[in-house]
Amino acid sequence: MIIPTSYYLLLSGILFSIGVVGVLTRRNAIVIFMSIELMLNAVNLTFVAFARQFQSLDGQIFVFFVMVVAAAEVAVGLALIVAIFRVKNSVYVDEINLMKW
Amino acid sequence: MLPAILFFVFASIAIASAIMMIVHRNPVYCALFLILTMFSLGGHYVLLNAPFIAAIHIIVYAGAIITLFLFVIMLLDITGGNSGEKVKGWSQFVGLLLSGILFVELAVFFKSGFDAPPSSSAAFQGNTEAIGMLLFTKYLFPFEVASVLLLSAIIGSVILAKLKLK
Numbered sequence: 561m562i563i564p565t566s567y568y569l570l571l572s573g574i575l576f577s578i579g580v581v582g583v584l585t586r587r588n589a590i591v592i593f594m595s596i597e598l599m600l601n602a603v604n605l606t607f608v609a610f611a612r613q614f615q616s617l618d619g620q621i622f623v624f625f626v627m628v629v630a631a632a633e634v635a636v637g638l639a640l641i642v643a644i645f646r647v648k649n650s651v652y653v654d655e656i657n658l659m660k661w
Numbered sequence: 662m663l664p665a666i667l668f669f670v671f672a673s674i675a676i677a678s679a680i681m682m683i684v685h686r687n688p689v690y691c692a693l694f695l696i697l698t699m700f701s702l703g704g705h706y707v708l709l710n711a712p713f714i715a716a717i718h719i720i721v722y723a724g725a726i727i728t729l730f731l732f733v734i735m736l737l738d739i740t741g742g743n744s745g746e747k748v749k750g751w752s753q754f755v756g757l758l759l760s761g762i763l764f765v766e767l768a769v770f771f772k773s774g775f776d777a778p779p780s781s782s783a784a785f786q787g788n789t790e791a792i793g794m795l796l797f798t799k800y801l802f803p804f805e806v807a808s809v810l811l812l813s814a815i816i817g818s819v820i821l822a823k824l825k826l827k
Contacts (some may be wrong), residue, residue: 562664562699567668568705571676571762574676577767578760580759581683584757588688589690591682591683591691594730601722602713621792621795621800623775624792627717627718627722628812631726631811634730635729635815636818643826645737646826661703
């Protein structure tokens with residue numbers, strides 16, 4: 561039995577929505593980053609599902625590039641969080657309002 | 662029959678651990694639940710005939726990215742102490758409402774098509790050889806650009822880490 565592609569799309573939609581809930585409701589900047597990773601992975605799942613649907617490897621190549629961008633984003637983002645923590649002594653996003661005036 | 666069972670097992674593990682990652686207060690447990698989600702997504706990639714993607718997914722996420730998260734969490738020591746992650750009630754409500762609307766939109770869109778099972782799944786193999794061939798011929802320029810992106814990310818993190826902060 562072959563799983564229909566729409567099942568994978570539905571699963572990916574659920575995971576993406578959970579990631580959105582995490583970004584909108586959490587205060588900890590590190591957990592917000594993890595939720596962004598979850599959303600990127602939900603999109604990767606749709607890429608791989610469509611690669612199977614259309615019998616083409618291009619979707620898997622795109623997953624490769626999304627992983628590259630995610631790795632770069634996490635490295636720079638965590639460096640930013642550490643730098644902010646050194647100044648503000650906090651990682652909670654509502655206490656970091658340097659640019660608000 | 663077996664792929665269907667595996668699909669539902671992996672899907673339920675992924676959704677349950679993603680929800681636990683969102684609601685758990687301790688960031689270390691959040692990272693560990695994220696690893697669980699990544700492993701079940703790797704299982705999905707294997708089911709979708711993409712073994713190479715599954716392998717690099719596990720290696721990159723569980724091996725590198727989550728490890729980096731755990732390093733930073735333990736470096737900053739934010740797990741104990743002020744557990745005052747108190748979220749305002751209305752902001753939580755608005756977040757749940759907006760993402761619920763988003764999910765309904767996605768579900769309606771995804772329900773509208775793509776129900777036909779893919780044709781001739783046996784001919785399609787997402788193996789390493791074919792991906793490498795594509796990566797070094799058709800996608801050679803984006804591959805090189807990705808290496809430049811990684812280099813700039815390394816330089817950016819080092820500069821941010823060595824910055825003299827007042």
